Amino acid sequence: GAGVSQSPSNKVTEKGKDVELRCDPISGHTALYWYRQSLGQGLEFLIYFQGNSAPDKSGLPSDRFSAERTGGSVSTLTIQRTQQEDSAVYLCASSFGGRVNEQFFGPGTRLTVL
C-alpha cells in the first residue's frame, strides 16, 4: 500500500558530518510531522508542517536541525555537524487535516553517529 515511506532505513555517520533524512508522506495528507525516538524512550516532537503554513519548529533541539517540505509533499530533515547524542530513530508521520487527525507513521530512519 501507499503508506509513509522514509529513507534511508539506516544511516551510520561520523561525528561532525551532515545527514539528510527523507520522508514521503501519504498522498493528499496535508500535515507532516518529524519525531525523534531515542533508545527505549518515547517520541520527541521535532517539527510540524501543515499545508502552506509556516512550519512549527518549536521542537527542534538546536540550530543544527532543520527541515523543509517541498511542494507540500516530500520532506527532508537535515542535521548538520552531527553529534553522538543525535543517534536515534527519526520517525515521520502524516495526517489529513480533518478532525480525527490520525497520524500514519513511516518505518523510521535509524541514525547512528560514531
Added chain:
Amino acid sequence: AQKITQTQPGMFVQEKEAVTLDCTYDTSDPSYGLFWYKQPSSGEMIFLIYQGSYDQQNATEGRYSLNFQKARKSANLVISASQLGDSAMYFCAMRETSNTGNQFYFGTGTSLTVIP
C-alpha cells in the same frame, strides 16, 4: 507539566486476561483528541484507537477500548483477552489545536508483556 503521563513503564498480563494501561493528560484546549498507538519490536507505530474530547461514548475497536474519564483527565486503554502478539510498547498521545494547527504530544510509553 507533562502533557501526557504514562506511569507504568512495564506491565505483565497473562494470556487471555484483560489489562489496563494508564494514561493521564493535561490540556486547557476544550477540543482535543486522544490516541493510543502500539509499537512492536519491529519499530513501526500502529494506530489503535481514538477518543474525541466531545465524544459521549467510550471508544472501542475490537479488543481495545478507551476508558475516557474527562473530569479526571484520564484515557486508559483496556485490552481484553490478551494475545501473545499484544506484547509491545504502547504510547498514549494527545492532539491539541493551536494557532499553527494541530500539535501532538506522546507519553513515554508502557511496555506490555503477555505471558503464555
